[in-house]
Amino acid sequence: MANELLDALTALEKQKGISREVLIEAIEAALVTAYKRNFNQAQNVRVDLNLDKGSMRVFSRKDVMEEVLDERLHISLADAKQVNPAFELGDIVEQEVTPRNFGRIAAQTAKQVVTQRVREAERGLIYEEYVDREEDIVNGIVERLDARNIYVGIGKVEAVLPANEQIPTETYRPHERIKVFITKVERTTRGPQVFVSRTHPGLLRRLFEMEVPEIFDGIVEIKSIAREAGDRSKISVVAHNQDVDPVGSCVGAKGSRVQTIVNELNGEKIDIVEWSEDPMIFVANALSPSKVLDVQVHEEDKSTTVVVPDYQLSLAIGKRGQNARLAAKLTGWKIDIKSETDARELGIYPSAHANYVLVEDANEENHEDDFDLYQDEE
Numbered sequence: 001m002a003n004e005l006l007d008a009l010t011a012l013e014k015q016k017g018i019s020r021e022v023l024i025e026a027i028e029a030a031l032v033t034a035y036k037r038n039f040n041q042a043q044n045v046r047v048d049l050n051l052d053k054g055s056m057r058v059f060s061r062k063d064v065m066e067e068v069l070d071e072r073l074h075i076s077l078a079d080a081k082q083v084n085p086a087f088e089l090g091d092i093v094e095q096e097v098t099p100r101n102f103g104r105i106a107a108q109t110a111k112q113v114v115t116q117r118v119r120e121a122e123r124g125l126i127y128e129e130y131v132d133r134e135e136d137i138v139n140g141i142v143e144r145l146d147a148r149n150i151y152v153g154i155g156k157v158e159a160v161l162p163a164n165e166q167i168p169t170e171t172y173r174p175h176e177r178i179k180v181f182i183t184k185v186e187r188t189t190r191g192p193q194v195f196v197s198r199t200h201p202g203l204l205r206r207l208f209e210m211e212v213p214e215i216f217d218g219i220v221e222i223k224s225i226a227r228e229a230g231d232r233s234k235i236s237v238v239a240h241n242q243d244v245d246p247v248g249s250c251v252g253a254k255g256s257r258v259q260t261i262v263n264e265l266n267g268e269k270i271d272i273v274e275w276s277e278d279p280m281i282f283v284a285n286a287l288s289p290s291k292v293l294d295v296q297v298h299e300e301d302k303s304t305t306v307v308v309p310d311y312q313l314s315l316a317i318g319k320r321g322q323n324a325r326l327a328a329k330l331t332g333w334k335i336d337i338k339s340e341t342d343a344r345e346l347g348i349y350p351s352a353h354a355n356y357v358l359v360e361d362a363n364e365e366n367h368e369d370d371f372d373l374y375q376d377e378e
Helices: 002-015 020-038 077-083 102-131 201-211 246-251 253-264 279-286 310-317 319-331 340-345 354-374
Strands: 045-050 055-065 074-076 092-096 137-145 150-153 158-161 177-188 191-197 220-228 232-239 269-274 294-298 303-308 334-339
Touching (some): 074 077, 077 092, 102 177, 201 232, 232 246, 246 253, 246 269, 253 269, 303 340, 310 334, 319 334
Parallel strands (some): 232 269
């Protein structure tokens, strides 16, 4: 039994990364419990498991006392000196009490401990693997569905895609391949639990990092994302190299790069705008594809008043206010949109910086053809 157990522990150490010493300690502790349970013993005992010699012995441990209160736990000084004259009060006397048929119980106990520790070690390794992948994108296969959740196989674990992380316009079918974003990894009594999402803005960020080499290399940076999953998203980008066009890099030739991402998200429309530290420029860019005549910034409450041509008002606001809402999320500024006529009647247009439209026109000229590929012309 000892040689077989030694071989098994050596194999586990190589395959599972579980230290043999750790397993031996666990088996010894389990054997102590098994001895007390199977032989109705309550005294302090120690199990010595020597796999190299093929021996396994059980020792009782008794404190040397002047007065013996419990023979199972204490031994008198006189009796201790009969074992070894060197014993003094307060010492611990060990005596072998290995039962004859303890080998069968030991083998069964060792098997149970090894199985349990292997399972725990595997769970620990899986947890460590996936906790390092939080906020990363992975390929998965839809394995099963229930009333609320979708269960996605992502390798060694079955990840949970909760209802509130599913894109409302998508239908998920068993064996379908999908990309998901890992939002959280938890330890549970049943092993590591991985939660994933299809609606998280991080999914969009990772998709662009995969499709746009300039983003992956850090030449172009995604500054912010506003997303209404399944319908429309906006992202702002900036180039750290003045010779690189950040929007054009993300769009790709004839819209090839952004179209790949749109296809992965089943037709979700994506607006790509250039970020600027100037809120007037940034807010105007964020409201694309509408033209902007003027942006007035109110620093005290971090709000802006935007003036657009009369015929562009509905485009700037968007269906159910979506374009304006996403622009506000993207920029972090409140946005109040006025038509040119209303702004003139209110006396807020033209203003001191009403020539902003020149900047917007220049931006539109550079990407006019590209916008048609991925903008929703309301």
